[in-house]
Amino acid sequence: MARVSRKNNDKTKKVSSYRIWKTAIYARLSNINSGKEDDETLEVQIAYDRMNIDSKPDLELIDIYADNGFTGTNFERPEFERLLADIQMKRIDCIVVKDLSRFGRNFLDAGYYLEKLFPFLGVRFIAINDRYDSEASESQNGMTVPIKDMLNELYSRDLSVKIRKTWEQKRSRGEIYWPIPFGYRKDEENPGKLILDKEVAVFVKMIFDWKLKAISQREIASRLTELGVPIPFERRVQLGYVKDGDRVQREEWVTRDINRILRDPLYTGDMVYNRWAYARHYQNTGRENPREEWCITPNAHEPIITHEEYETVRRELKNKSAQYQKRRTENKRSLDKMPNVFEKILFCAECGHAMHHIRRVFHNRTRFTEYHCRHRKECENKHIIPARFLQILVMDQIRNQIQIGIDIEQMKKEWTATSEYAKKKAQLQNQQNMRQRVVDSFADKKRKAYEDFAEGLLNENEFMAVRQDIEEKAMKAKDYLEESKAEWEELKQLLQVEEHFQEFLKMNPEDLSFNENLMKTFIKRIEIDRDGALSIQFTIQNQVIRYLKIEELTK
Template identity: 30%
Template sequence: MYFNQKSILAADYLRLSREDGDKLESDSIRNQRSLINDFVKQHKEIQLVEEYIDDGYSGTNFDRPAFQRMLEDVKRKKINCIIVKDLSRLGRNYIETGRYLEKIFPFMGVRFIAITDHYDSATGSDDADQIIVPFKNLINDAYCRDISIKIRSQLDVKRKNGQFIGSFAAYGYLKDPEDKNHLIVDEYAADIVRLIFNLKIDGYSSQRIAAWLNEMGVLPPLEYKRSRGMNYNSGFRSGSDPKWAVTSINRILQNELYIGTMVQGKNRKINYKVKKSSPIARENWIRVENTHEAIIPEESFQYVQSLLKIDTRIAPKRKSVYLFSGFVRCGDCGENMVKRSTTKKGKKYCYYHCSTYKNKEGCSSHLISEKMIYEVVLDSVKKQIALLTEEEKIIKKNGMDTYKKVESRSLEQQLMALYEEVERYKDLKARLYQDMVDGIVSREEYHEYNQRFTEKMQKAEKAKQETEEKKEKLSAEEKRMHPWIEDFKKYENIQSLDRKAVVTLIEQIIVYSKEQIEIRFRYSDEMQKMIEAVQIIRERQERKGEFV
């Protein structure tokens, strides 16, 4: 290709990616410009008419604003020569860089110069260029891939150490000015998060919570961050007047970040050439506990997770769910019981009956008045609190160590049983292999039974690990003997039920008939251990003649 020496209108193209930012000063924008200016001074036939800079853009693709603007200026005949420091400044994608050098630039009549690589398309291409230039492009591509792998590994190490990796902290938190990988509480936004959780526990639906926040003029997360001067953007924004939405509320209610647990690595880029990310399986997320100050107590967070799973639809013209919504179940079929109302002589009566029966799919009505359920539940709550309070006094006075020993002994027994189970399946797998060798079982039978034994062994191993974690947690609980009982003691003088009390204390209300209603309380396992501990204390006192 030949160019008119008097009409070489050149542009210098400068690029520096985030990855290059840690390299030597020779790759900086300033030094690229200086090198190109010195080159142009030595070539009087070249007139430098424009400069294009992509600072902070990767060379793995050509979707860069300054580069695209430069191509448009080439089309408008504003420039016909492009000068770069080296081939890697043009791009690090082997295939795309070769396509621009061999097809696009020649077709557009563009002279291309890479100074330090001694490449000039105007001098014609010899055999050496045909070998060396593609090879250098390949090296640049490999370098980019290597950098991508190293950066990804470094980020994963930081994630596993509980360090925050992200441009912006989640709503309710700020990046620590002294450590960008650590989160600190944003008190204003944290108060809104606490309010959202409390409203949910009080029976409000996500839709109603969003509407209430909008009515109060509370800025949604995106707009709040913008109001604080953050250049924040999100794919969740919609419309010219963004407001709180159900999706925003649910994301907050389900985010473990608010209990001090950092959860990262939910998505990963497909590769270093493609910006698009793909979701990672939940079990492969990186979770690290106690990395920052919690906004929501773990107990409250778990209450909300259970609420999100049960049926909490709101009746027309109501702001919150019914008192027992999602908690009342049929004792026979196990399905939810639904509420209905009727009016007699101007007075309204409310009943619950089996949803299976209502849908004409079997079972029986199990019809029971809401008033009866209310009275039974309230009475049971009072008795349960009185019992737990009395038992705690006994344990505190006579046997705190006994209580811990009972729980510890129970965990030890579980661990021993699980250990024996794991060893048993290991032995079975070994004997099974020998049976196959001896011809007692076929190869197909061996693989079938071996798979079964492996699955059972893995299940036992998982249970053993969970039990060991419980034991460690028990050992760590020195200040509070049984913190869960505090949830019950809050309602020591309870005279009426509200949604928060039901959510906090009760797991299920099972109706078999009007005469048989079972109340399943939360922390039933812990309650049983406490009862066992008190029984041991009383037996010991009886033996000593001390028990009254």
């Protein structure tokens, strides 16, 4: 959950009348309710709390802390721990929750925070639906909170026992309590039982037969798409198990669909429970538990394949997975040797976003990296440039800058020893001094005009006209003076060399090779346009432009 820092600008706060509390919203959703779109979602909790905070002018919302899918029976929750840290840093001194059950359901721990720690730290606690506010005298009788916490703890334990018993009963009967798998449908007479979906069950058998013939998942998916077989989600829509048919985003089978079917032991006729372990937060996927932890109810429904066929496919997939993980580990070592040296330097000239770095390794041998704009669909910059080619182009420009810098130093040395340089320097200085005197003279003219006006030599209209004329001429004179100063500063700048550039003027540019430090010493920003043209911004003066300007001065 992203942090939110907001000041209630829509309400006037009289700071002198009452204390302004630095307020946090704390919301929690248990792993039982996690992800359900009902009236107990985190969004609803937060909106409810925010509405109540907005109605109290002494509360200023600083941040929102939300633990997704964490039980209320313990306080080992990441967002709650972040809240405690912010309280210790004096960033928060007031907590608002929808009700006490959102804060916690453990009697001892909740009581410790509400009756000891928070009062000691000077933290105000508000439970909206319980009408509890630690600042209100009627809430400080030491009774309301402990009793409500005890009920919450008993409720949590009772609910867990009931849910566990319900699941155990379903398991003993071999009933299914997750989405109906492809190839089966609900038994209308016994909705907890599965029966064959004869229209598509044949395709499940074909999937396993093809895999036993060593046909890849990609090829199997392609065949099923060509045959017009509905994907699993679409079939659930057709059977009426999913009401929102608009959620079907594709018609083509993908390897993920095939893998899910090939790995599911349900097609052997057994019902398998506790196959997956899910983390206690929002996650749509989990890790597979070891087989010895599975709870299996054999012969729960009619099989589509034999146990032998399933085990053969499973072993093959396991071997393939092990090989893939091995290659992935080896490739990662190679990828780690291919850093993004142009990070924060290379940008798209069309949209201004940083260019995306792509690294590829094939069988731990072929390696290459390239860059493209990750927003190329919007900005239409579809140009892809290999990193090695970019390094060559950049290195050519760096060598070019150094070589021209060396040529400039020689040209500068010869020119500054001539009378032409001394004459040019004196001319610019004299011009600047003369224009400074002109600017200064207008102050005297302005003063003289005022004296004439004071002595009656000029009437008011004449004085205003004279003063306006003087100010206009003075403004032009100042512009001329600034031009002289800029011209003089430009000459000095052209003849100066950046300190970090001086050491490179003593080197042979051809002896230099590309490296990240060298590149960042010279390059500030690189942009690539849709035609692949590079625009480079250097950390030093562009030596090509510098050379042309000095050459013009020496003529």
